[in-house]
Amino acid sequence: xxxxxxxxxxxxxxxxxxxxxxxxxxxxxxxxxxxxxxxxxxxxxxxxxxxxxxxxxxxxxxxxxxxxxxxxxxxxxxxxxxxxxxxxxxxxxxxxxxxxxxxxxxxxxxxxxxxxxxxxxxxxxxxxxxxxxxxxxxxxxxxxxxxxxxxxxxxxxxxxxxxxxxxxxxxxxxxxxxxxxxxxxxxxxxxxxxxxxxxxxxxxxxxxxxxxxxxxxxxxxxxxxxxxxxxxxxxxxxxxxxxxxxxxxxxxxxxxxxxxxxxxxxxxxxxxxxxxxxx
Amino acid sequence: xxxxxxxxxxxxxxxxxxxxxxxxxxxxxxxxxxxxxxxxxxxxxxxxxxxxxxxxxxxxxxxxxxxxxxxxxxxxxxxxxxxxxxxxxxxxxxxxxxxxxxxxxxxxxxxxxxxxxxxxxxxxxxxxxxxxxxxxxxxxxxxxxxxxxxxxxxxxxxxxxxxxxxxxxxxxxxxxxxxxxxxxxxxxxxxxxxxxxxxxxxxxxxxxxxxxxxxxxxxxx
Numbered sequence: 001x002x003x004x005x006x007x008x009x010x011x012x013x014x015x016x017x018x019x020x021x022x023x024x025x026x027x028x029x030x031x032x033x034x035x036x037x038x039x040x041x042x043x044x045x046x047x048x049x050x051x052x053x054x055x056x057x058x059x060x061x062x063x064x065x066x067x068x069x070x071x072x073x074x075x076x077x078x079x080x081x082x083x084x085x086x087x088x089x090x091x092x093x094x095x096x097x098x099x100x101x102x103x104x105x106x107x108x109x110x111x112x113x114x115x116x117x118x119x120x121x122x123x124x125x126x127x128x129x130x131x132x133x134x135x136x137x138x139x140x141x142x143x144x145x146x147x148x149x150x151x152x153x154x155x156x157x158x159x160x161x162x163x164x165x166x167x168x169x170x171x172x173x174x175x176x177x178x179x180x181x182x183x184x185x186x187x188x189x190x191x192x193x194x195x196x197x198x199x200x201x202x203x204x205x206x207x208x209x210x211x212x213x214x215x216x217x218x219x220x221x222x223x224x225x226x227x228x229x230x231x232x233x234x235x236x237x238x239x240x241x242x243x244x245x246x247x248x249x250x251x252x253x254x255x256x257x258x259x260x261x262x263x264x265x266x267x268x269x270x271x272x273x274x275x276x277x278x279x
Numbered sequence: 280x281x282x283x284x285x286x287x288x289x290x291x292x293x294x295x296x297x298x299x300x301x302x303x304x305x306x307x308x309x310x311x312x313x314x315x316x317x318x319x320x321x322x323x324x325x326x327x328x329x330x331x332x333x334x335x336x337x338x339x340x341x342x343x344x345x346x347x348x349x350x351x352x353x354x355x356x357x358x359x360x361x362x363x364x365x366x367x368x369x370x371x372x373x374x375x376x377x378x379x380x381x382x383x384x385x386x387x388x389x390x391x392x393x394x395x396x397x398x399x400x401x402x403x404x405x406x407x408x409x410x411x412x413x414x415x416x417x418x419x420x421x422x423x424x425x426x427x428x429x430x431x432x433x434x435x436x437x438x439x440x441x442x443x444x445x446x447x448x449x450x451x452x453x454x455x456x457x458x459x460x461x462x463x464x465x466x467x468x469x470x471x472x473x474x475x476x477x478x479x480x481x482x483x484x485x486x487x488x489x490x491x492x493x494x495x496x497x498x499x500x
Contacts, residue, residue: 059402065409069416076420176419197381
């Protein structure tokens with residue numbers, strides 16, 4: 001509630017400062033909240049490190065398959081993160097255009113030089129790589145040409161399709177991370193669910209107790225992490241929707257309705273971010 | 280610069296293609312099952328000829344990894360995810376079945392041979408989960424190639440297999456079926472589509488054999 005009031009006050013101030021121009025305070029707030037969302041990068045790292053966590057539970061044969069998969073996960077990790085970095089940079093740039101220059105982006109140009117390398121050979125990938133390249137071009141143009149005088153809506157118009165595609169890729173990936181995590185959970189917990197009841201309780205009392213404690217801890221750990229996948233997906237969906245709405249309402253950004261709508265997305269994104277950071 | 284981390288331009292493809300046929304899952308699936316008493320294993324060889332029609336068909340339609348005729352890229356990664364999900368389902372059913380068997384002893388001490396069987400099946404379950412992981416990794420990296428026809432047949436078959444696992448009464452009978460499924464899923468996960476046909480035949484053979492068996496009581500001593 002308090003946060004909502006604060007946002008509204010912020011909007012009023014921003015509205016006054018814009019002196020009759022299109023009010024961009026909400027755009028900036030939305031871009032900032034989108035850039036700070038979090039979740040995806042952490043879950044990408046967790047996905048990359050699946051093998052290490054599973055290793056103690058695997059038979060030699062399963063381990064061989066797992067090691068193979070591990071190599072493949074690691075090979076594409078940089079690309080998965082590059083997608084997110086680009087989106088964050090886009091949002092920071094948008095915030096810069098809409099606000100008073102709180103980011104120095106000149107140093108970030110180097111981040112864009114890499115491109116996506118490991119993804120090859122698929123129709124879907126072509127679409128995502130094209131979006132990535134398009135986004136890179138747009139950002140380079142915006143950052144290097146001081147296009148403060150060009151309007152925010154040019155950026156939103158030019159960027160929307162690629163933003164949608166990149167977020168789509170991130171959501172698809174987050175869903176896959178979630179499934180991999182489920183599978184990992186069943187591997188880790190499953191071993192104990194089978195072994196504990198088979199163990200002779202009198203002979204191995206200490207062992208059974210230790211196993212039960214371990215099982216308890218692991219169950220709690222997975223319960224916590226489970227939530228984060230849904231939260232990350234919700235956040236990404238909000239960013240995609242918010243940007244889409246912004247694009248659709250570019251002509252009427254200063255209308256109370258549009259501003260209220262954007263403020264709603266900002267509020268949602270902040271809530272999700274707080275939930276992700278453990279509040 | 281990011282270029283340093285991308286020194287290998289196509290690591291995923293290299294990896295998928297580099298697997299020599301000699302280390303294929305058919306061979307791999309063998310050792311974990313060889314030490315298990317399994318009636319259907321004896322039926323297996325007669326039901327699974329070396330070059331079954333399905334395998335020939337798979338090769339003829341250009342689905343094998345060899346050569347440039349490899350089918351075009353998968354248009355929808357959801358197919359791969361669905362496939363991985365169905366592998367997870369089988370692993371889940373197998374897990375449930377193992378727990379059921381253990382629970383059926385109801386406090387009585389399980390004989391060591393039976394424990395060994397439970398552990399071997401648990402290993403198979405974990406292996407299935409690793410194949411699911413491999414498929415998820417494929418889906419995530421958009422590098423899975425077209426599974427087309429085998430994929431559809433496979434989906435129907437895995438559903439059927441999962442149903443079977445739920446219903447089979449004699450736990451040792453599950454072994455042969457699981458062995459077939461492992462071969463199948465392993466072939467898919469490694470892109471060795473030429474072996475898919477053989478694996479499908481094997482599973483069908485087991486299914487047919489299982490139908491003729493009357494559900495018996497759990498093997499207890």
